[in-house]
Amino acid sequence: MGVGIEVNGLNAWYGTNHTLQDITLHIPANEATALIGPSGCGKSTFVRCLNRMHETNPIAKVTGEVKIGGQDIYSETSAVEVRRRIGMVFQRPNPFPTMSIYDNVASGLKLNGFRNRRVLDETVERSLKHAALWDEVRDDLKKKSGASLSGGQQQRLCIARALAVDPEVLLMDEPASALDPVSTAKIEDLIFQLKSQYTIVIVTHNMQQAARVAERTGFFLNGKLIEFDSTHKIFTNPSDKRTEDYITGRFG
């Protein structure tokens, strides 16, 4: 099961660029939360702060508090430990091209020294089923490379890879923006099914996508969280004028 995320006074910088300013929000467990906003508003930076990927950039800096399941990930644990508990799916599918489909899914477990053959087999099958990819690849799990799949399949493979380590939170940074409408629909179905078991945070450019999959939506603009509320409220009766302008397509 997933855990909730509490963010208090989060600030992030790229060099001198103050990309996130004083973000405070609480993301409930076992729900999908969408983050929307125009390009460069800080929503991607925000999710990258949730698993400490932001700091892998040498010029990046973060201050503030992020509590995941009650534990402050910046002061009470290490980055490596945090990332083991939190799965992430990136904008562009990034399967490992030199590994088979099976090894791609098992990579997280193998990385951490997990060697039990039987459990590995089971986990790979379960993860691929969860990611709705099992039926398409079951016959060439070990024959085909991860890069030989289509773009949409690659992204579902990446989701399976993230699920294989049984994360408490699943972060998705525009997971469907590089995909065609059919693949996008599959990914959305998937999010819909997964959110009962995982806490999902999804960054998206696509407002319809946010409306379709998420219980809650946050609107970012210029590094600030303008509004965070139930998706229904955000899309029907936003309290901030800027949110309304954005969702009605007046800018962005």
Add this chain to the structure above:
Amino acid sequence: MSLRIQEPRAPKSADAATPVDGLVPVAVPAPASGVRAFLQARGSSSMADSTFRWVMLLCALSIFAIVGLIAVELVVHSQLTLARFGLKFFVGSAWDPVNSNFGALPFVYGTLVSSAVALVIAVPLAVGVAVFLTEMCPKALRGGLSFLTELLAAIPSVVYGLWGIFVLVPLLRGYIDPVLIKVLGWTGLFVRPDFGIGMFAAGVILAIMILPIISSLTREVMTAVPHTQREAVLALGATRWEMIRMGVLRNARIGIVGSIILGLGRALGETMAVAMVIGSSPTISKSLLAPASTMASVIANEFAEAADDTYRSALIEIGLALFIVTIIVNMLARLLVWAVTRGAPARVN
């Protein structure tokens, strides 16, 4: 004609000045047909195309010609020993110029073993240097360090040889060899007598010489691995080393093998530095501390004193052997790359 060309030069007419969203149909000039006439006058250019093709073909064919001529020349000039010893030349281990008895095996052995020693030392070091430079080096240090690495490749090999004799050999004899004898003596690879000069010294010199080739090419391929691959591994909770192993080295392995092949090519043929530190002994011994000879070093050391025709023919045939060994090693290396990459795409998305 001239009238039409002049048309756009009338911006002050009332029509042209009318701003209709910047689009003024009347003022749009007819195409300057001077350009058309110029382009049409150039003709079909088929001559230029076919000439270019033939010249390029000639350049490509010159490679075949050069390789062919070298092979022919080597065979022709080693006719004497080829006829006299036949295949026994390559498997015989006696090298006795006084009695005109020649066998090249000690030199083939010396070339292969010294190159192997060089690879064993240089590959981990070079990959380590490349990993440090691409993944962890502070920006301020990176430029200087990679410049120094590449500077190593620019040092002439005779200078390496001198440095080997005056610095490396005493260092090996005084400090490093005794440790190796103590620790690895049981393998039989490091046993006394130890003169400092010998197979191991040659291997170390070669390692230093091929280090820059391997590390700079490895750095190139590692830099070419997309950042998204590193992020994918990091997001799974990898430590820095795990990220490098799984996300970088694994994706770059084909290129790394390629750089090792290039380094090996240099090690096989390297002459001067090796000739200066290997001890020049036409013997095969298990101990790496014993003096030995490579194919290249024996040619360099003995060609000047090869007075009779058979002796000279034998040395040229060693040149032929080196040529063949290099080709075989390169083919094996290519086979290895093919075997590793078969099925797996070389492309990284």
